[in-house]
Amino acid sequence: MLTVIGEGLVDVVQRSSGIEAHVGGSPLNVAVGLARLDHPVQFIGRYGRDAYGESVAAHLKSSSVLLPQGPDALPTSVATAQIDDDGAATYTFDLAWELPGLGERLPFMLQGTTLLHTGSIATMLAPGAAEVLAAVEHAHPSATISFDPNCRPSIITDVDYARRQAEKFVSLADIVKASDEDLEWLYPGEDPLDSARRWLSLGGSEGPAMVVVTRGAEGPWGVNAAGVAHFAAPGVTVADTVGAGDSFMAALLSGVVDLGLDGAQNREDLRELSAGSLRDLLAHAALAAAVTVSRAGANPPTRAELTRMELGEPASPATERQP
Structure with a gap:
């Protein structure tokens, strides 16, 4: 079983052609991406007892993502995405992030988990961030840990705090993914690739x-x-970039699982992965992201779609976005 812990929310997407509402949130998108790549996955997050919350639960269930907890009394979080003429998205947020009582349920909820993924707002915003860190610490002795900071400077404005939080999770993670924009914001004036190399050394022998x-x-x-x-970025016509990084993350993790390298017992084998195998993982993930950007919204590929892309067949821009 794979586990994703983090925020789920509703993306209200504003385009010149109109406004649409879709379920989103970076960790939730990763959970859906993993499920569409045929992995059993559960999502631990929060959503409200309201219409948006009902859509969050329905979206997860439609992709066969397990949801081990029900709604709470807080409103479902909302992210407003403004899409420009080039398809790039900028966000504003109205959200609540806390997981009351999670610690008591963690041993049961994480039983059998071989990989735990988290990131984004969930690892930065109090009070829930402390509960997520505790979940990672609990899972680390038995599960592969993955982390994507997916920084949101409009929410977490203190870059020093964000850097400290990110480094806590990096030092516990086996697999880390960040955008160059994340690293440029966290380490201003530094080459993002140099920052990535430094992250590789965090945590010593227990680091990434x-x-x-x-x-x-x-x-x-x-x-x-x-x-x-x-790996060179595949050439596709971009509809928008919403969810591209999350599809990349899901496919990267899927590739690791397909290699049989999930689980703490495989940590050393994961560390010994060749540069060629790393490139293969990058290619797999990049092609998944290419499918997503070729069609509107955070719509990750199925395994069949990704296989077609890897065989050189075209992406499927006409594929319906699942509810």
Whole structure:
């Protein structure tokens, strides 16, 4: 079982053509992406007892994501995405992030988890961030840990605090993915690839096995003990970039699981992954992101769609966004 812990919310997408509302949130999107790639996955997050909350639960269930907890009394969080003429998204947020009583239920909820993913707002915003860190610490002895900071400077404005929080999770993670924009904000004036190399050393022998940097049209770059790897960004017509990084993250993790490298017992084998194998993982993840940007919204590919993309067949821009 794979577990994703973090925020779920509703994206209200504003385009010149009108306004649409879709379920989103970076960790939730990763959970859906993993499920569409045929992995059993559960999502631990919060949503309200309201119409938006009902849509969050329905969206997860429609992609066969398990939801081990019900709604609470707080409103479901909302992110407003403004899409510009180039398809790029900027966000504003109205959200609540807390997981009351999670600590008591964690041993049961994480039983059998071989990989735990988290990131974004969930790892930064109090009071829930402390509960997420506790969940990672609980899972670390038995599960692979993955982390994507997916920084939101409009919510977490204190870059020093954000940097400290990110480094706590990086030092516990086996797989780290960040965008070049994340690293430029966290470490202003530094080359993002140098920042990634430094993250690889955080936590010493218990730190990351790989750090991957997404760089938009330049393609993803990664570093591990064997060296560095790069994959050129696939050429596709961009509808928008919503959810692209989350699809990349889901496919990266899917590739690791497909190699049989999830679970703490495989931590050393993951560390010994060759640079060529790292490049293969980058390619797999980049092609998943390419499918997502070719169609509107955070709509990650199924395994069949990703396989077609890997075989050189076209993406599926006409695929319906699932509810």
